[in-house]
Amino acid sequence: MNYKQEFANALEQILDGVLSLEEILSMIEKPKFNHMGDSAFPCFQLAKIYRQSPKTISEEITQKVNVPLFEKVEATGGYVNVFLNKKYVTKQTLELIFSEKERYGSFHVGCGKTITIDYSSPNIAKPFSMGHLRSTVIGNSLSLIAEKHGYHVIRINHLGDWGTQFGKLIVAYKKWGDEEKVKRSPIKELLALYVKFHEEAEKDPILNDLGREAFKLLENGDKEAMDLWEWFRDESLKEFMKIYDLLGITFDSYHGEAFYNDKMEQVVDLLTEKGLLVESDGANVVQLENFPPCLIKKRDGTTLYATRDLAAAIYRQDNYHFDKSIYVVGNEQTLHFKQLFAVLEKLGFSWQKGMTHVPFGMILRDGKKMSTRKGKVVLLENVIKEAIQLALANIEEKNPNLIDKEEIAKQVGVGAIIFHDLKNGRMNDIEFSLEDMLRFEGETGPYVQYTHARAAALLRKGNYVRETDYKIELHDEEAWQIIKELLSFPEAIERAMLGLDPSQIAKCLLDLSKAFNKYYASVKILEESHKQDRLSLVFAVKTVLKEGLRLLGIQAPEQM
Template sequence: MNFKNEFVDVLVQVLDGQLERNQLLKMIEKPRFQDMGDMAFPCFELAKLYRKSPQSIAIEIAEKIETPLFEKVEAVGGYVNVFLNKREVSQKVLNEILSEKEEYGKLTLGNDQIVTIDFSSPNIAKPFSMGHLRSTVIGNSLALIAEKYGFRPVRINHLGDWGTQFGKLIVAYKMWGNEERVKENPIKELLKLYVQFHEEAEKNPELNDKGREWFKKLEDGDEEALSLWEWFKEESLQEFSKLYQMLGITFDSYHGEAFYNDKMDRVVEILEEKNLLEESKGAQVVQLAEDLPPCLIKKSDGTTLYATRDLAAAIYRQETYHFAQSLYVVGNEQTLHFKQLFSVLDKMGYSWHAGMVHIPFGMILKDGKKMSTRKGKVVLLGEVIDEAIQLALNDILEKNPGLTAKDEVAHQVGTGAVIFHDLKNYRQNDIEFSLKDMLRFEGETGPYVQYTHARAASLLRKGNYQDSEHALMIDDEAWPVITALMSFPDVIKRAFEGYDPSQIAKFLIELSKAFNKYYASVRILDDEVQKQARLTLVYSVKVVLKEGLRLLGMAAPEEM
């Protein structure tokens, strides 16, 4: 139930259509303090139009507003402040949640169109580090939010399974590798070889030439190069799938860079047909707008580049999925690459490029510095998750040793702590890696929200709650909980339109705080007359917390 829309409907009538509906929607604010009402309309923009002071305009508007939804309307300092009718609104919100349950907040704004989401995309033969966490959890959450918004998401894991680094790795394996050791611990052993290659190449730069030679062999289909590459890829995928399973993440496509090898010649042909290719220092480029450097399509030695591959991938995805939007959840450092990519597609005459969006994010820093695979300075995501689960289990053993599904709950809480720690931050911000902060079980953390859900579940069990229509007698103390519940559909809209899962995480913290405050001030189970009505509120909170956690890719334990 969107009472903001109702307020706008009233304003449209009162203002005789002087301002458009969309304009009015954007102008409505939430007052800073509760005693100033539930919504406010600022009249400053109308002062020029009516040639009156904002205060006198506010008074005139306030006098004309009459609706059972508003308990009180007042003009204060150029604002029209409205107080919602608590009983009426509470009834509507709770009845909506009771009837829709987990469907509450579902929007139809995506019109059931396809949105492709390119996320996670680790490099094979390299460990899945904490650096990959951000793209993985932001992308997964955006796919879930897109679905709630009314789109059909296609989750794509564009694996980094091609490029000069594989030439380097083949050289390193041939020089120092050991088959048994690689089979025993593939990712760690391959990382060791990769790091060793770069250490040796600093002393002996000719090694880099050898790496390039072997990558050229790989591109030309050399049998030995291909079989080593396929082996590295297979071992890596098995390791990655264990991690995705731990995080509860699935993909619709694992087409990596190599998949587009036979699709790049067509891109070059189209560019040639449209007279977009130019020669520059022996290489082939597409000239772009003045503020962008030329986009390199083919090197002087004839090898293709990331841009060629990404153009092939974009065209393939449009032809395969007919997407309305195509999202790339890739770090800030690739911003220029995507500007060039979208610009080339525009020059090629593909109008669908308008639906393509790069969703950048900040880095996870360690001691204020970027983590580097090349130098071996990585924190492995699998190890962090294992440690988080172990700490959650220790916490359970200490505080609730009688809990039946200890291991399952520890897994839900441990992985949830890691996911929430990332998603509560706005994605563009860098995050300092700190196990201590990530795994705190109080404060603004995942376990705090999960514990609030478990508390609600426990109250419903103790109160023997019956899920049926009730006369909803709402305590005054419940109003902050109602207003939080009411805002959920709007939060989903903002989260998708800003590609910002932190909107959901922040909402869950606010709802949890409001509910825990209510729990502390009202004895929910003591008054038999009011008990079922109060439990209806508890049930509604539980439904929305569970759904909000799901949209972040987290579980909601019934007991903790």
């Protein structure tokens, strides 16, 4: 049921070809205020064509609109305002949700198509930072949203497990490392070594050369270097898995950069074959028209990030035959991806058109980028644990008899952190604030979860039974506002996919929650006379909240 479409159809007939259906659809808007109706058509553009005032035109159109779906049509201030037939739309919407349930808001544009999503991708031997959290939760949500659109999704954790940094780390470990200490707390100790390396390198730049040499050994398969690398990688992965478990996130592939080590020669050969590789200051680069050249090989013959990303892109196309391939990586790497796509285009791979970089703003500390090299990072694991503790304290205070407190606390604490990251447009930089992340009131994950738990409690206490024939008599204005929010859920999902922006869904859930809590406060839902009708609405709200949270990667507890 699409009332906007019906409105547009009616307008097209009335306007008799003056505007196309598409033009009309793009002009129809949501009135600013509820008393102005549910849908509006502005007549200002028509004023020129008809040489009449918008007011006159809107009045004339209003006379002619005759759609059973609309209970009232009104001309105000140059707009044609339309009021939906509440009873009919309410019944239709609820019935649709009852029949579709969690499939409500699904699309099939992606059916039969494959999409690879590259996200999270933390760096081995470094702590899981806040920046990686963003990539992780955005990527996870986009994966779920893509599946909701019918896509076959391949989740790829492109681990940062290769590069000069490992040369540096190997040098640092051999100089100052202590096996026992690293075994006790690997990430902490490796980070300390990494930081020390950069401190010392400031004073003695020779160290940087040693680091590059060590990486060269690694790339050539030197036994000792490989053993160390493998050890660092295993320990790091163990730590990362703890975090993924807490967040409830999985991947289809953990092929990191190192995986492409033996596939890069082919890329270099291919570039050479096509005559794209040129020498410049001893290095090998691909010259690009609109961007700075893309570095493929360093003076010492070792590879770079771009080389590995090229190999990875080709590998993914060969193995997954993706239609779309998206990279959820911070906006500071925008140029890198522009170069990457440009090189692929020069290679003649038309599939590169399906590739998109999904950038996001940085987590700042005191207005500046957090620097791993200087050890200025906030450990995600600690933040998550703190959030869970706080959620537990809240449960003890508000609902001490709750069973399975630990599990619920985990769901709520993690929900708060994920929602905090997803509720705003992804391009905004975020100033790190533990206080904001651990907020459970207002526009937060726990607020939405709480609303869901409230709905669940009502259904339990009211012994809700789904009737086969829904009369559904809901006359309250508050109920109508809920219906409108339910109606906008599929639109939000579509916008989220189009803009690769999960915040669209988060915002929709907040609006729905607000509308429902308003209803809850003003209407006695379990009042016997209207109980089943009202619970039908509650059931629909609960279904949509749960599904919406799921699409964000957040659990929806039945009680909290």
